[in-house]
Every structure is written in structure tokens, then in C-alpha cells.
Amino acid sequence: MRFTRQVLLLQIGVVVLVVGLGVLLVSLLLRSTLTEQYGLRALAIAKSVAADPVVVEGAAARRQGGALEERVQAVTKANDALFVVITDDHEIRLAHPTPSEVGRKVSTPAEALSGQDVVSAVQSGTLGLSVRSKTPIWQGERVVGEVSVGFEVATLTGDLNRLLLITLAFAAGALLLGAGASALLNRRLRRVTHGLEPHELTELLYEREAVLHGISEGVLAVDGTQRVSVRNGEAERLLGINLPVGAQVEELDLSPRVRKAVEEGQPVDNLLAVAGNRVLVVNSRAVRRDDRALGTVLTFRDRTDLDTLSRELDGIRSLSDGLRAQRHEFANRLHTLSGLLQLGHHAEAEEYLQTLTETTSARSLPLRGDAVTDPYLQALLVAKSEQGLEKGVELKLADDSFVRGSVTDPVAAGTVIGNLVDNALHAARMGPRRPATVEVGLFADGTALHVSVVDSGPGVPAPVRLNLFDEGVSTKLSPGHGLGLALARQAARARGGDVWLADPGEDSSGALFVAKLPDLLVEADS
DSSP: OOHHHHHHHHHHHHHHHHHHHHHHHHHHHHHHHHHHHHHHHHHHHHHHHHTOHHHHHHHHHTOOSTHHHHHHHHHHHHTTOSEEEEEETTSBEEEOSSGGGTTSBOSSOOGGGGTOOEEEEEEEETTEEEEEEEEEEEETTEEEEEEEEEEEHHHHHHHHHHHHHHHHHHHHHHHHHHHHHHHHHHHHHHHHTTTOOHHHHHHHHHHHHHHHHHSSSEEEEEETTSBEEEEOHHHHHHHTSOOOTTOBGGGSOOOHHHHHHHHHOOOEEEEEEEETTEEEEEEEEEEEETTEEEEEEEEEEEOHHHHHHHHHHHHHHHHHHHHHHHHHHHHHHHHHHHHHHHTTOHHHHHHHHHHHHHHHHHHTGGGOTTSBOOHHHHHHHHHHHHHHHHHTEEEEEOTTOBBOSEESOHHHHHHHHHHHHHHHHHHHHHSSOSSEEEEEEEEEETTEEEEEEEESSOOOOHHHHTTTTSTTOOSOSSSSOOOHHHHHHHHHHHTTOEEEEEOOOTTOOSOEEEEEETTOEEOTTO
């Protein structure tokens, strides 16, 4: 038998038991109450008879029948009583509904002759079982007899049966209501548990715990009301925030891309997102059962180390591409110079060599002098300069640049400077101004490196400035962009610095980005 059916039968059984006990208790209470009410009614009639002067005088004189008998018959008929009996102080009947019983001793004890009222006594007499009450007849200070009034038990039982029928009707209604409520609760239970049995739920719990805490990926599940329903410790570690079960998604400090994936509930594959100082790969799937949306499940993989290696590789690739381009260009120039010398055109060869020297000096402007002594920064500037030339953009080093120390974290420097310069080269190339230029300023302040990158492009549109550093926000039209600035700010803030958009001034229409990287340099004199 299914568990839900067992619960239904148990609930109905409990309802039947409770209703049955209730009816039993009510019937006992009703019988006790009705007996008491009939007893009090009989006592009231008896007291009224005992207070009649004719009755008092007749009882004192021990006169049988006559006026006393008339009083008894009238009172019995008027109150639908079974009997009204008057006795003297020796328990001899002076008046009785049955004339043949007059003059005989009463069949039940005459307790009222002691001067006390007797209420609700169910006794059997000559007229059968009855509910009777007795009261003494007083003449001054002396008890001269008693009055006994009784009602037939059948009358009491009839009233009790009528009340019990009403009670049973209410009990049946309560039973039907309880059974209906149990059936609805049973249906609700099946819907909530999706028809699963307790042992199946237990197995699911064990499997869920094993899966959640046995994998290296972060898991976050959100129900249909945008509340956290399931998460594991790896998800909290990767996102860098607490994920309390039951919390609303809008209350969590999630990155824009992760929040959008949760709120939209659409399938997402290998979405890159920045969380704290980590780069995560996010996958999202909507969960449905029986055409009902249950929520969204997201998984997170840490790609920080891989992304760091990728950025290092990109830097090396950029430098090698620049060196390869220079080698190819210098080989062509050496071939030209060799041909001039072989043909005996010494003057032309000398003029061509002078031209090459001036061009090389001009193109190596970012590295001239001792403004920047760190080899990694030099290589990065050379590589970006070559990339700029390929795009028709001139990369310049600011005249007041001065960095004499060595970089301790080339990856962080490459992430910040490389992304800022790449964005500036793109903006300058797409801008209307010609010649297109990008100026890089590098300034050492103790162990801190300050970076400024300004381009000749159209600048950053006003609607984008507020969320420019959010992942996915980009001024580029082609898809797949929007992580460069977020990664640059993340790398800077991981070292206690920052990256921000500054005012380039009235003389420039481009964008000016400024970065501060604390504890990045080792001073030359140390």
C-alpha cells in the first residue's frame, strides 16, 4: 500500500475515533444534564405542593384522599408528571395517583422526612423506573410529611434520543468534513512529493548530498519564486558570498551575468563571469517536471588559473608576433641594403641606412631613454605598439612617464595595462580623429604603479558609464566582449588598487582610464 494511502486511512481512522469518543462523551453529558434538569423540575413542583396550606394541614392531620387526592391529580396532569405522592411523617401515603396505594407505606426510602431535599434520584417504585425528587412538608418547625414528584424515565430517554440525533448529525458532518480534508491533504502531499514514496525521498536525499558535496563544481538551485533551494559549499566558495537557503536572489551580491542567468531561467552554456577575484564558467538549466517549472540550476567551474595562463600566453604571443613582424621587416631592409651595396650604389645605400635609422628610432619611441627600465613593461609596450601599427594606431609613451623599479607581478600588470591598451587601440581605430593615437602613462610612486591610458576615440557614451566595469558591458558591436574592463578592475582590486574612468579634459574627446596597482614594484635602489 502506498504511503499516501496509509496516511489517508490513518487520518480517517483518527477522525472516526475522535468523533466517536466525542459522541460518547456528549451522550453521557446530555444524559447527566437531562437527569439533573428533570430532577430540579420535579423538586420545584414538589416544593410548590409542599407549600400548599391544604397539603400542610392534611399531612399534619394525616387525612387520606379527599382534598389531598384532588391536589395530586391536578398537579400530575398539569405537569405531565408520572406521579405526585404525599406521605405523612410515618411514610404512609396520604395521596397517590393509584387510589389502591393510598394508606400503604411508600416503596422507596422517605429521605425527605429528615428535613433535607432529595434531587435527581433515579429509583424504581410502584409505577416503574422514574426520576424523582422529594421535599419535606413543614408545619412550623416540625416535619409532618413529604411530597415526592417523579417523571418517567422513558420521557427522559426520548428527549435524550432527540438531542443525540442532532449530535449524530453534526458528528456525521464533522466526519465527512474531516475525511474530505484528509483527502485534500493527501492529494496535496502527493503533489508536493511528486508522487514519491518516503524511501524514494530518502534515497534522493542521500544521492543529493553525495552529488552536491562529492563534485568539484559549484551548484546553485533556485526555485520558481527566485529563492535559493539548494547550494553546496563549493558554490559559496567560488562566488565568495554566503548563499542561505530561502534567500531571495535579488538580495544576494551576485555578478550581473550570474543574476541575469538566474532570473531569465534560460539555458546557458559556458558563460564567463567574474566573481570576486575569480573567473567562473557558468552553465544554467531550467528544471521542469510534468510541464511545471520548478526553478533553475546553475553550475560553476573555476577558470581563474586557466585564465591567468591564457593571459600570460596572450602576452607572450603578442610579443612574439611583434618580434616576428620586426624580423620580417628588418630582413627585407637588409636585403635591399645588400642589393644596393652589391650594385655599387654606395650613396643610395648610405641614404637608405640613414632613413632606416630615423624610422627605427621613431618607432621605438616608447622604449627610448631610461623612462621605463622593467623588461616586462618594455616588452608589453613593444608588443602593443606593433599591434597598434597593424591597426593604424600610434602608441605613445607619455613624456612624464617614469618607472625605475621592477614589476613583481607581471600577470597583474599585463591584465590591467593590456586590457586598457587593447580597448584604447580599438576606440582610437574606430574614432573619427586622424592620426589615431593612444598615449600610455606609467608612473612609479614608491612600490605602487600608476597607469593612465588615453585614446583619440569618441569617448565613452554617457548611458554606459555607470555600469562600464560590469561584465558583459561593452561599446563594441561584435559579440563576445565585455570582460576586459571587469578583469582589469578585478586584478587591481585584488591587490588593493582600482581602475576607474577619469575626465580627459576639455582638449580631448577620447576616454581616459586610470589605474593604481599598490605593491607592484621593487624600487631600483633596493
